[in-house]
Amino acid sequence: MNHVQVNALEKTKIHNLRFKRKPSAWKKIKKHWELYFLVLLPVLYLIIFKYVPMFGVQIAFKDFNVIQGIWGSQWVGLKHFETFFNSPNFWLIIKNTLGVSFYSLLAGFPIPIMLALALNEVRTGKFKKSVQMVTYAPHFISTVVMVSIIMLMLTPHVGVIDRLFSFLGWEMTNFMGVPEFFKSIYVWSGVWQEMGYASIIYIAALASVDPSLYEAARVDGASRWKKIIHIDLPSLIPITVIMLILSLGNVMGVGFEKIYLMQNPLNLSSSEVISTYVYKVGLVGANFSFSSAVGLFNSVINLILLLLVNSFAKKISETSLW
Numbered sequence: 001m002n003h004v005q006v007n008a009l010e011k012t013k014i015h016n017l018r019f020k021r022k023p024s025a026w027k028k029i030k031k032h033w034e035l036y037f038l039v040l041l042p043v044l045y046l047i048i049f050k051y052v053p054m055f056g057v058q059i060a061f062k063d064f065n066v067i068q069g070i071w072g073s074q075w076v077g078l079k080h081f082e083t084f085f086n087s088p089n090f091w092l093i094i095k096n097t098l099g100v101s102f103y104s105l106l107a108g109f110p111i112p113i114m115l116a117l118a119l120n121e122v123r124t125g126k127f128k129k130s131v132q133m134v135t136y137a138p139h140f141i142s143t144v145v146m147v148s149i150i151m152l153m154l155t156p157h158v159g160v161i162d163r164l165f166s167f168l169g170w171e172m173t174n175f176m177g178v179p180e181f182f183k184s185i186y187v188w189s190g191v192w193q194e195m196g197y198a199s200i201i202y203i204a205a206l207a208s209v210d211p212s213l214y215e216a217a218r219v220d221g222a223s224r225w226k227k228i229i230h231i232d233l234p235s236l237i238p239i240t241v242i243m244l245i246l247s248l249g250n251v252m253g254v255g256f257e258k259i260y261l262m263q264n265p266l267n268l269s270s271s272e273v274i275s276t277y278v279y280k281v282g283l284v285g286a287n288f289s290f291s292s293a294v295g296l297f298n299s300v301i302n303l304i305l306l307l308l309v310n311s312f313a314k315k316i317s318e319t320s321l322w
Contacts, residue, residue: 060293073289080293089272097273100259101251103183108191108198109247113240115195116202117232121224135196147261150189151176176262179270186262186271205239206232241319249306252298274298 029036055070060080062073084090115135122128141149153160154175162172175181209231217227256275263271274294282291306321314320 057292057296059289060296062289064289064292076289080290081297083290084294084297089277092269093272093274093277096270097252097254100183100186100254100273103187104190104254105247105251107187108194109244111191111195112198113202113236116199116206116236117228119199119203120206120232121228132196135199137196138193139197141193143257144261146189146193147258150185150262154185174266176264177266179267182262182267182270186259190258201239201243202236205236209235237317238319241313241317242321245306245309245313245321248309249302251305252301 059070059073061075061077062070063076063079064070064073119128119131122131154162156162156172156174161175165172175185213231214227217231222230252274254273254275256279259271259273260276260279263276278291278294281287282294310321
């Protein structure tokens with residue numbers, strides 16, 4: 001076969017590959033139907049419980065009337081947003097929401113990482129498993145039980161803390177009634193409850209580190225501290241950036257249940273956040289349009305923060321959500 005025939009044969013193969021009929025989408029689905037079926041369930045969940053309810057967001061721009069329905073209710077534009085912005089409690093609520101969120105982030109974000117690094121250095125199997133069990137267990141305590149424990153610990157006259165103060169000769173303090181103590185009680189009880197469970201993802205990241213890196217560091221005479229700085233921490237950077245983006249993107253989304261259960265008339269100036277305000281003013285008062293407007297405002301702020309933080313992380317590092 002001469003050179004001309006070889007070139008002709010190669011051109012024919014290239015032509016056949018270029019114009020080869022691609023399999024249809026239905027054939028692909030039929031071939032891998034198990035995978036598509038697995039994807040179908042979460043997609044249906046998103047459509048039914050996330051996207052369909054967005055239809056009701058329009059009541060934030062209407063004076064919703066149950067009898068008239070969503071379509072029949074009067075359109076009022078930004079009236080409910082203006083009512084919220086002009087509320088005398090607006091800045092107090094925003095300050096409390098941001099204060100609790102950033103306090104929780106500053107206190108609760110690094111501790112799971114430190115716990116994961118510490119557990120990664122433990123070589124005794126039984127001790128390591130015991131520490132993991134003790135730190136993971138509080139996550140499975142329900143919020144109501146957790147708040148009950150806090151109340152029993154801090155209740156004047158009968159609480160453990162008050163008994164300890166009395167034994168030491170210190171003055172009794174109603175911690176749950178002092179507004180300045182509320183954020184610290186809320187945040188550090190949450191850190192204790194969630195630090196073990198939150199560390200799982202970082203422990204998994206450390207488990208994927210190539211063992212040859214530790215062996216090379218050991219041969220070079222690196223101490224444990226240097227191994228943590230030069231091997232463990234760099235391996236945690238990608239997942240840490242992702243978790244930080246997600247946390248900052250939800251900075252306005254302070255949970256409702258725990259804060260509401262911990263509230264009382266004495267600490268209300270420090271504990272009233274957007275979620276509890278929406279419940280009291282919007283839902284208890286049956287002002288559904290107002291509560292939808294506040295919830296929509298909250299969601300838009302979270303979305304903007306998520307986009308900004310993700311964009312910033314993408315510029316300064318190679319890790320981002322998209």
